[in-house]
Amino acid sequence: MSNTLGIGILGCGNISAAYMRLAPLFRGIEVRACADLNETAAKARSEEFGLRAETVDGLLGADDIDIIVNLTVPAAHFEVSQSVLNAGKHVYSEKPFVLGVEEGKALATIAADKGLRIGSAPDTFLGGAHQLARHLIDADAVGKVTSGTCFVQSPGMEMWHPNPDFFFQRGGGPILDLGPYYISNLVQLLGPVKRVMAMSSSGSEERTITSEPRYGQKIKVETPTTIHAVMEFHSGAQITYCASWDVWQHGHSNMELYGRNGTLHVPDPNFFGGEVRMTEKNGFVNISEAWHHPFAKSNDRGHANYRTAGLADMAQAILADRPHRCSLEFALHVVDVMTSILSSGESGRFIEIETTCERPEALDPDAARGLLVA
DSSP: OOEEEEEEEEOOSTHHHHHHHHHBBBBTTEEEEEEEESHHHHHHHHHHHHHHEEOOHHHOTTOOOEEEEEEGGGHHHHHOOOOOOOEEETEESSSHHHHHHHHHHHHHHHHHHHHHOOSSSSGGSSHHHHHHHHHHHHTSSSSSSEEEEEEEEEEEGGGOOOGGGGGGSSSOHHHHHHHEEEEEEHHHHHHHHEEEEEEESOSEEEOOSSSSTTTTTTOOOSOOSSEEEEEETOOOOOOOEESSSOOOOOOOOEEEEEEESEEEEETTTTTSOOOOOOEEEEEEEEEEOOOOOOSSSSTTTTOOOTTTHHHHHHHHHHHHOOOOSSEEEEEEEHHHHHHHHHHHHHHHOOEEEOOOOOOOOOOHHHHHHHOOOO
């Protein structure tokens, strides 16, 4: 087998440019082709990044493609990933991996039967800031984490996204769209979730697009846009999580974890970098400067952006026959937590989480450097 796996991109929307732009940073992968139901979109991306434009069927059947990255809208993730697996190729999906546990289990059965891998974004928890937080927790720097808070709140996606409809349909909303970043990071830091409780609501029945080119158009809201949840982890930690697209401004930190010996401030899990602070006797200190992790360095438009790290890790894991970090089991557990939060918001009851997973292996600075071309 070659030491480089061929990558095909299926879905040439907004996020596809990040995958195409950043993939050359990593060893073991080469983006070779792209496809979209809208062949004009595929042609435009192929010309922008020097790729081969394919039809969807052509991409599924291409001999030089080993892994297909599923960048379709969330409602299509299951069907598309199923088609990829049935075509005999590994699949790496944008988040959320699927919209329900049964869908994930069905894909797992196909993958196992065919000896294929499934991976899923987000991979931001592999970032330098979040791996520093992982290192500090593993080193017992703040003691056993007993509780914490997470907040991700804004006015909404219709203000900037050119086609924001899917954010407010089934498979969207702040839990399924933004929750993967927060809950994935919490699970990699604290381990699996035991049960959840939530309340949910929608600030309005419709939203008005204020971005171009559809300024002034209305969108019907079909999913909750404000959720207040509590997650109890098997470790005993209890984390309050608030996600909303009905908030104009707030003063909450993205993520705070409270240990028996101190507090850990963790930056936005939607990004790879940021400032990690921890309490000492005389107050908070910034400890990020002493952590020389390659995925903490600014590399893309003023930010640390290493999206496709999870895809590269999966490719290298396939080549080395080892587990990959953005795994099926990990992604499925996160989906289970998110959908259970939504169900609890409807019923008002605690919901026990059916699935579990191991924490992904930590990605220390040396391991991160091993993913990079140079």
